[in-house]
Amino acid sequence: MTENYSGEYLSVKIRENWHYIGVNDRETRLFENMWPLENGVSYNSYLYTGEKTALLDTVKINKTSNFVEKLDSALGGRDLDYLVIHHMEPDHSGSITSVLDLYPNCKLVGNKKTKEFLENFYELAEYGFDYENNFIEVAEGEKLDLGDTELTFYLTPMVHWPESMVSYEESTKTLFSQDAFGAFGALSGAIFDDEINWEFYLDDTVRYYTNIIGKFSAQVRGALNKLSGLDIEMICPVHGPVWRENPGRIVKLYNQLAEQETQEGVAIVYGSMYGNTEKMAETIARQLAVRGVKNVKIYDVSKTHLSYLVSDIWRYEGLILGSCTYNNSIFPLMNNLVETLRNQKMKNHTIGVFGSYSWGGGALKALKQFAEDSGYDKIEATAEAKGTPSEKDYADCIEIGNQMADKIIEKRATQLTKMLGM
Ligand code: FEO
Numbered sequence: 001m002t003e004n005y006s007g008e009y010l011s012v013k014i015r016e017n018w019h020y021i022g023v024n025d026r027e028t029r030l031f032e033n034m035w036p037l038e039n040g041v042s043y044n045s046y047l048y049t050g051e052k053t054a055l056l057d058t059v060k061i062n063k064t065s066n067f068v069e070k071l072d073s074a075l076g077g078r079d080l081d082y083l084v085i086h087h088m089e090p091d092h093s094g095s096i097t098s099v100l101d102l103y104p105n106c107k108l109v110g111n112k113k114t115k116e117f118l119e120n121f122y123e124l125a126e127y128g129f130d131y132e133n134n135f136i137e138v139a140e141g142e143k144l145d146l147g148d149t150e151l152t153f154y155l156t157p158m159v160h161w162p163e164s165m166v167s168y169e170e171s172t173k174t175l176f177s178q179d180a181f182g183a184f185g186a187l188s189g190a191i192f193d194d195e196i197n198w199e200f201y202l203d204d205t206v207r208y209y210t211n212i213i214g215k216f217s218a219q220v221r222g223a224l225n226k227l228s229g230l231d232i233e234m235i236c237p238v239h240g241p242v243w244r245e246n247p248g249r250i251v252k253l254y255n256q257l258a259e260q261e262t263q264e265g266v267a268i269v270y271g272s273m274y275g276n277t278e279k280m281a282e283t284i285a286r287q288l289a290v291r292g293v294k295n296v297k298i299y300d301v302s303k304t305h306l307s308y309l310v311s312d313i314w315r316y317e318g319l320i321l322g323s324c325t326y327n328n329s330i331f332p333l334m335n336n337l338v339e340t341l342r343n344q345k346m347k348n349h350t351i352g353v354f355g356s357y358s359w360g361g362g363a364l365k366a367l368k369q370f371a372e373d374s375g376y377d378k379i380e381a382t383a384e385a386k387g388t389p390s391e392k393d394y395a396d397c398i399e400i401g402n403q404m405a406d407k408i409i410e411k412r413a414t415q416l417t418k419m420l421g422m
Contacts, residue, residue, distance in 0.1 A: 051147025265295025287401025
């Protein structure tokens with residue numbers, strides 16, 4: 001089939017001797033078996049065919065056959081000299097053994113941790129892989145000679161795994177950034193940033209960052225700082241678009257996300273069995289609107305997937321959590337959110353909490369504890385209904401709205417003063 005094919009499906013030229021041979025996955029429903037992929041995801045891979053041939057990362061195993069077809073086509077009958085492994089998570093390493101089967105002379109390139117993970121995941125030694133002669137171990141700043149060009153490696157641990165590293169090709173000023181600068185969303189024909197409508201990818205990029213990489217924002221800041229000295233004209237991540245027209249755009253977004261710069265607005269998330277806690281959430285939201293807070297989003301924790309909640313909670317400065325009491329404790333789905341937030345270690349938030357008592361209480365106590373532990377700026381008012389909210393309970397909800405609005409208005413005034421240099 002490939003002999004007469006003349007379109008760009010199999011391989012897209014990104015620079016002289018460089019090819020995009022990534023694949024789209026629209027069949028996997030959950031990334032890492034947790035995060036919904038409504039718009040799919042791409043596993044990007046790049047091939048160099050100059051004096052030497054080098055493959056940069058592979059793809060998840062469910063897409064191996066599409067991938068090796070592309071690899072074979074782009075190699076045009078040549079052997080593969082190197083496979084560079086920037087990241088060992090199986091969405092990128094899943095086809096390594098197939099590549100080795102097809103190109104047994106290929107040398108693997110990775111760092112010390114890569115080697116350890118290769119063995120843990122694929123037991124290559126057991127299948128006869130000769131690490132001594134066929135694994136090239138690289139360290140920070142070391143280079144791989146490709147004959148007419150070279151790649152320089154920079155270690156970026158925890159962006160996204162301990163062995164993660166990026167490479168930079170100086171002659172074309174291209175950064176191969178693995179998970180960094182990536183996004184959810186399959187590529188629908190368009191590969192490059194100048195071919196896409198960025199609006200289609202923005203929310204999925206934020207959701208990808210906040211859920212997959214966000215916990216490691218300190219390490220992301222370290223990596224961004226380390227790479228800031230490079231003159232970068234093109235960024236080739238392993239998910240989402242290739243950035244050739246405006247790489248500064250994705251760098252800026254990642255900087256903002258890693259710095260945890262929040263926007264004006266409030267995310268209200270509630271867990272409610274029979275609608276009483278929901279009524280309290282609506283009351284708080286109405287008061288925020290009355291006080292002029294425009295970006296308010298209410299979510300039912302039972303309906304909206306955690307990943308969308310995390311994304312908007314990351315985005316907005318105000319967070320209000322409400323939970324009904326379920327068997328003397330917090331509503332289990334709200335507990336899942338709270339534990340996720342503890343794990344994500346987000347910053348720069350103001351938090352308020354409320355709940356319903358049912359027959360013995362427990363939810364509000366747990367939320368108050370979370371608010372205390374979070375280190376966020378707290379609003380003092382809380383509300384707790386025993387069943388259907390009473391007039392006093394509604395008044396307490398209005399007070400939560402007022403106090404959150406006060407904080408937001410105060411912050412807005414401080415920012416304005418700063419901007420005007422007063
Ligand atoms: Fe896309 Fe951390 O793997």
